[in-house]
Amino acid sequence: MVAIWKGSISFGLVNIPVSLQSAVRDDHISFKMLEKGTLSPIEYNRVSKKTKKTVPWANIVKGYEVSKGKFIVITEEDFDKASLGSSKAFEIEDFVPEAQIDPRFFEKPYYAVPTEGSEAVYALLREAMVETERVGIGRITIRNKQRLAAIKPLGNALEINLMRFSNEIIAETEYDIPKKEKPKAAALKMAKQLIESLTSDFDPEQYHDEYRENLEKIIKSKSKGKTIEFDEPGERKATGVIDLMERLQQSLAKKSGNTPALTKPKSAGKSTAAAKKKPSAKKTTARKTKKTRATKKVKKRA
Incomplete structure (x- = not known):
């Protein structure tokens, strides 16, 4: 794999030359834009608005629009100046307990792979972090953008996780979210039972990208001139307060494999009493016989 960044990890006066390699892969299906009818691929050219001609990459620079139609050019040297060295080194500024970091800050993980000759110092930092149970925090500039980052041991590797700065995090107070309220005891108990019934150890292998799998089936089917x-x-409607208990009962029953008992205890009592009042099988048969005879007599008179 191609390294996204090459530089060094530094803490104190210690420097560890590394390269950053992606720890995840984008396993998505790519599509091309086509012209409807001809199915000809669409091309995107780098065309100058002024000359209307295609511009080669060698003649393209980056610019910032200071006012309408007025630009200043920013060079690679300018970007290096702004990074203050963080484009060449990831300096660990603090070591903190990982539990203190809000998961919203984490963005994308990378493996810090040591270059030849730096393995011993790499292992030293890794083992020291394992024993102190700390995560290193610092700043790193990748592709002309400075990022907050965390470094931590992961098996034999050191993982550098790119993070968001605090100003990039949106507080939940900016949305209309209900405040904390004490739910009814019965509903809370049932919800906790449902959670317990669904509790298991996390196994990422059991979760699949069904959307991708279905797309692959459609592509395979269409390539053979078939449809699938x-x-x-079924439509999932929002659960209202009125039928919340019923839905919880149904969910628990479905999980346990039993038929949901949706009738209330009082109703069950009435049903039992009603069952006791039902006539015996003999009496029912006798009534049916009398009714049948009466019907026959009416037919004869007609």
Whole structure:
């Protein structure tokens, strides 16, 4: 794999030359833009608005618009100046307990791969962080953008996770979210039972990208000139307060494999009493016989 960044990890006066390699892959299906009818691929050219001619990469520079139609050119030297060295080194500024970091700050993980000759110092930092149970925090500039980053041991590797700065985090108070309220005891108990029934150890292998898998089936089917249909899931409506208990009961029953008991205890009592008042089988048969005879007599008179 191609390294996204090459530089060094530094803490104190210690420097560890490394390269950053992606720890995740984008496993998505790519599509091309085509002209409808001809199915000819669409091209995007770098065309100058002024000359209307295609501009080669060698003649393209980066600029900032200071006012309408007025630009200043920013060079690679300018970007290096602004990075204050963070484009060449990831300096660990603090070591903190990982539990103190809000997961919203984490963005994308990379493996810090040591260059030849730096393995011993690399292992030293890794083992020291394992024993102190700390995560290193610092800043790093990648592709002309400075990022907050965290470094931590992960197996035999050191993982550098790119992070967001605090000003990039949106507080939940900016949205209309209900305040903390004490729910009814019965509903809370049932919800906790449902959570317990669904609790298990996290196994990432059991979760699949069904959307991608279905797209692959459609592509394979269409390439053979066939069509494929999938069962549409039922419509999921928001659960209201009135039928919340009923839905919780149904969910628990479905998980346990039992038929949901949706009737209230009082109703169940009435049903039992009603069952006791039902006539015996013999009496019912006798009534049916009398009714049948009466019907026959009416037919004869007619």
